[in-house]
Amino acid sequence: MTRIAANLQAVRARIDAAARAVGRAPESVTLLAVSKTWPATCVLDAAACGQRAFGENYLQEGLDKIAALAATESPGGLEWHFIGPLQSNKTRPVAENFAWVHSVDRLKIAERLSAQRPAGLPPLSVCLQVNVSGEASKSGVAPDDVSELARQIAALPQLRLRGLMAIPAPSDDPATQRAPFRELRQLFERLRADGLPLDTLSMGMSHDLEAAIAEGATLVRIGTAIFGDRSASV
């Protein structure tokens, strides 16, 4: 078994255990493999184990990998998610090459993605990135502005608003990990109660996936625990 195959199996076991611990079905949590900084051969290793969804942060690197793997034989092909910061002058290749964007945090970006999404493709799935308390970066819409922005984005024709995403600052303390995830879930439930048909809570990384799943994550974004320490990749 390759190192990546063994790591993937261990991550799936963590996801299953975390879901069962709170009475959730393990299949209710999608695993997004974050392949940033790792070469296409590593993506192929993971794809050979049945992993289908991959996340990239850096546009050019992601585009290169998508092109290199376009002919891969994975059933149904690979599904690419853009999860990094997005500048408005770089939206076109994202709209043309990715299936999902998790990092939408302003209307201008969403409008461009919608306008640039090719008509022959299904609508681009998007999550709103929210700056919850303890956020690791300055990106993300403020919690008070989520509702209005979500409504505006949900009205764009070539986008499908799927849910919310956050990247809280790392912590070793489970209670500290859970607080921002809970805040995101409460925002998510409020939007759903208001009638938006959202299905995705994108939260949880290698070090805090258990806390995220306990708070309702439907998609965890895992890099290090699958591919290894990124400082070793470059």
Ligand SMILES: *Cc1c(COP(=O)(O)O)cnc(C)c1O
């Ligand atoms: C790098 C990254 C991840 C994966 O983080 P790990 O700690 O390596 O699992 C997840 N989400 C985003 C937005 C990232 O930039």
